Amino acid sequence: SASERVEPADMEAAMARCGAFRGAGMALAAPEAPLAARVRLLELAGGYGFFRAAAIRSGEAAEALRRGLFRHADLVALNADEARAVAGSPDGTPPEGCREAVAAALTAVQPGVRIVVTAGERGAMAFADGQWTSVPPCPAKAVNTAGAGDAFLGGLLAGEALGMPFLPDAVQLATLIASLKVTSRD
Numbered sequence: 001s002a003s004e005r006v007e008p009a010d011m012e013a014a015m016a017r018c019g020a021f022r023g024a025g026m027a028l029a030a031p032e033a034p035l036a037a038r039v040r041l042l043e044l045a046g047g048y049g050f051f052r053a054a055a056i057r058s059g060e061a062a063e064a065l066r067r068g069l070f071r072h073a074d075l076v077a078l079n080a081d082e083a084r085a086v087a088g089s090p091d092g093t094p095p096e097g098c099r100e101a102v103a104a105a106l107t108a109v110q111p112g113v114r115i116v117v118t119a120g121e122r123g124a125m126a127f128a129d130g131q132w133t134s135v136p137p138c139p140a141k142a143v144n145t146a147g148a149g150d151a152f153l154g155g156l157l158a159g160e161a162l163g164m165p166f167l168p169d170a171v172q173l174a175t176l177i178a179s180l181k182v183t184s185r186d
Contacts, residue, residue, distance in 0.1 A: 003032040008040035015044040023049040026157060031057045035067055042072035051160055053077060055153065061085035071109040075116070075160075077153045078102070083117045095119045103127050114166055118152050118178070120145065126171045135171045138179035144186070151181035 018025055027045035029038035029052070042052045054073035056064045058081045065086070070076055078086065080095045087093075087101035095117050106113050107130075115127035123137040155177030159170025 001032070004034060006033040006037040008036050011037050011040040011044055015041070015048065018048055018050075021048065021050075025050040026161060027052050028153075028157065029054045029069065029073070031055055031060070035060055035063060035069065039067050039069050039072065042069065046072055051075070053153070053157060056082055056086075058082050058085040065105065065109070068109070070106050070113065073110060073113060075114045075156070076106055077149075077156065078115070078117045079149050080117065080119050095122075095125060099125055099127070099132050103132070116152075116156060116171060116174070118149055120148075124152070124171060124175055126167055128166050133167050133171075135168065135175055138176050140179040140183050142182040143184060145182050148178045148181050152178035 025045070025048060027041055027050045029042050031038075033041075038054065042054060045052045052073050053075040054064075054069055055077045056069070061082065062085075064070060083089075083095050083102050084091065084093050084098055086105050087098035088105075089098035089101060099117065102115060102117065106115055113127075117125045119125065121137055121142070124135045126133050126135060152174045155174035156170055158177075159173040160166070164170040164173065
């Protein structure tokens with residue numbers, strides 16, 4: 001796809017147009033773009049005082065740590081598989097079993113980072129100010145779970161844009177939006 005061709009220079013050109021939004025913007029480094037471009041986006045966004053969020057694929061966790069993606073993120077959003085990859089935990093480890101290793105790995109490079117780990121029908125876990133908080137799911141009859149993680153992250157970023165407290169409000173909004181998404185076939 002076109003996203004795979006995005007390069008760090010593209011991020012520089014795009015961010016050069018963001019001066020009017022200094023201190024009031026948001027940057028999302030999503031896994032649809034190559035890792036090098038995402039790292040550069042978050043580096044540049046920090047210079048503009050933007051809120052910076054990052055997401056990864058499970059298979060790129062080690063490289064994302066090595067390249068410094070998380071060092072430039074205010075928020076890291078993971079699903080259970082991605083959390084296991086960041087923690088270096090074996091497959092099948094429940095998210096609760098690797099959350100301390102996730103927090104240790106991410107706070108080692110970004111002490112103030114906020115973290116969310118979605119766990120499907122088990123809800124989500126959120127990390128802020130050195131503590132994990134469990135957020136139960138909203139009851140919903142799941143028809144199709146595809147896109148639930150994206151809906152969750154969209155809700156979380158909407159909460160941030162609205163100035164909601166991360167915990168519990170923005171995370172609960174994200175959980176509600178994800179639960180609504182799973183009720184839809186599309």
